[in-house]
Amino acid sequence: MQFRRTQSVFGIIGRSGSGKTTLITRLLPVFRQAGLRVSTIKHTHHGVDMDQPGKDTFLHRENGAHEVMLATPGRWVLQHETPEVPALETLVQAMCPVDLILVEGFHATVPACLEVWRPEIGKAPLFPDTLSVTLVATDSTSLPECRSGLEFIQLDDIAGIAAFITAHAATITPE
Known part of the structure; x- marks a missing residue:
């Protein structure tokens, strides 16, 4: 019988070339400085x-x-x-317990996430149709009208993004 545990996870999603990986590499030192142990899962279609x-x-x-x-x-x-591709819960179960797992990708199944949205890359955003997106990190000065409960933050506000993730990470119980 395997031990079942809960794990805090938060997704970073966005179209290819939007800067997801760059954001994660900027967030990791902030979390580490705050004393958190953070792991990552990267999903790719390739x-x-x-x-x-x-x-x-x-x-x-x-x-x-x-x-x-x-x-x-x-x-x-x-x-x-x-x-x-294994289910996100299966992958989380295979990892050591940490304070937070940042998930790049899995936008259809990650329970809480932010989208990196940069209009200049010319690709449609995911946030209008992805209800798990509760924050949009962007470098745009023009923000669209959107559904309630969706917040926008400047992409370079790393401390603010880290605080949001810490406060809104979802807890999942791996299978």
Whole structure:
């Protein structure tokens, strides 16, 4: 029987090129300075392989290993083969408990999130139709009329964004 725990999570979503990763890299030191342990989950629609053909771990995986772990003096990586993207709750359960997990992507299933919205990239925002978005971080000076309960903040207000995330992170119980 696996131990079930709750975990605080908050999503950072937005269109490709909007600056999600840049925002996360600016938020992490703020959370760390506040004494929080934060982990991240990155979702991508592109196939990524951390392994290299011919290497031992690649051969283990290609020949049927259920899991392959690579351990080095400075870090370790655990790889799984799955036919589809695992549920967010499944991924959270596989991680060590921390104060907060920032999730980049998973906009359809992350329970609380902000959108990085930069109109100059020329892509439609997600926030009009994504009810889990409660904050829009933007560099736009022109803000659209939108649904109630949605707040806007300047993209460079890192302390304000961190405070919002801390106050509004969702608690989920991994499967």
